[in-house]
Amino acid sequence: MAIVKNLGRTLSQLLQSPGCGCQTSIVPVRCIGVSPRQVTSDASFHSVSFSETDHPRVLITEYKLIVPCAFLFRKRFGKNNVILSDIRKPPDDVFYNGPFIYSDILDYKNLREIVVNNRITWLFHYSALLSAVGEANVSLARAVNITGLHNILDIAAEHSLRLFVPSTIGAFGPTSPRNPTPDLCIQRPRTIYGVSKVHAELMGEYYHYRYGLDFRCLRYPGIISADSQPGGGTTDYAVQIFHDAIKNGKFQCNLKSDTRLPMMYIDDCLKATLDVMEAPAASLSMRTYNINAMSFSPEELVEEVKKHIPELQVTYNVDAVRQAIADSWPMNFDDSNARRDWGWKHDFDLSELVTTMFNILGSDAQVAQIN
Secondary structure, three states: OHHHHHHHHHHHHHHHOOOOOOOOOOOOOOOOOOOHHHOOOOOOOOOOOOOOOOOOOEEEEOHHHOHHHHHHHHHHHOHHHEEEEEOOOOOHHHHOOOOEEEOOOOOHHHHHHHHHHOOOOEEEEOOOOOHHHHHHOHHHHHHHHHHHHHHHHHHHHHOOOEEEOOEEHHHOOOOOOOOOEOOOOOOOOOOHHHHHHHHHHHHHHHHHHHHOOEEEEEEEOEEEOOOOOOOOOHHHHHHHHHHHHHHOOEEEEOOOOOOOEEEEEHHHHHHHHHHHHHOOHHHOOOOEEEOOOEEEOHHHHHHHHOOOOOOOEEEEOOOHHHHHHHHOOOOOEOOHHHHHHOOOOOOOOHHHHHHHHHHHHHHHHHHHHHO
């Protein structure tokens, strides 16, 4: 018995300490029990049919935040190569327009099964509680934004995935330089959302250098889209104004009129995301980049909106929590590294953004009235 123990100890030491005396990088692999779903007699290990091409097999967590992303990626890589996932039942327009599966980022075994069964090679991790919502439920934000991220990182490293995790202007704090804010500077955010995003940036970079994980991250400014409703973010006033202007010609802003923040139209956001994911690894001088398109205040946005709806009535009812968050965020992003390293270039300025939003939402409103 002693001989067996000694052999086991010796083997363990040999595996952990190579003869050359150098350090080894062991990919983090969790020892988990066998899931019954993985061994049933009728189990399908090819639950999504993929085309026989070199296109990536893409999994996107949190479909509600990034439906336009799925549309773009399916157009680029093939409809069945891009899988949306969530813990909630999707609407018909999501369910019938391409693969959708149940996915709980807090369930490690569920995530692992999805990656293996569907031969995932790229993972876009969008599941998160946003700034204002996170402050209202810190414990849930901590679980989703941090524990869920740990599951994603371990699975991505274990299966050699290319992983994209978005960061945000909320990753900075009141002691950060605000105009402009560079890629590398003091951050120290004061919201659970911002803290979790700094954690994601640093953990992703650590996994890259420690385990070779192909981690890529963009700090998004406020994103404006006609395809989604405001979802509890501090910059969501810049989406709400279009819905309210079309619906009743009145808008109440919850930030001060001169609160300047960096913003971007959704098409530029998706373009940047795809560009950085397709960029050669050798071209990336860092793993987390700022991206920017424009910077404006509520009063500047209102002025542009009134060019389309002159009778718009605007009032300001400042939300103290959201205003404090906004006052701690960058006023403008320095994205010169992204423009140099992988050729980032935005297409939409403020005028084009406003015109496009009204073209889309105005058409939708006319259709609704007819119906």
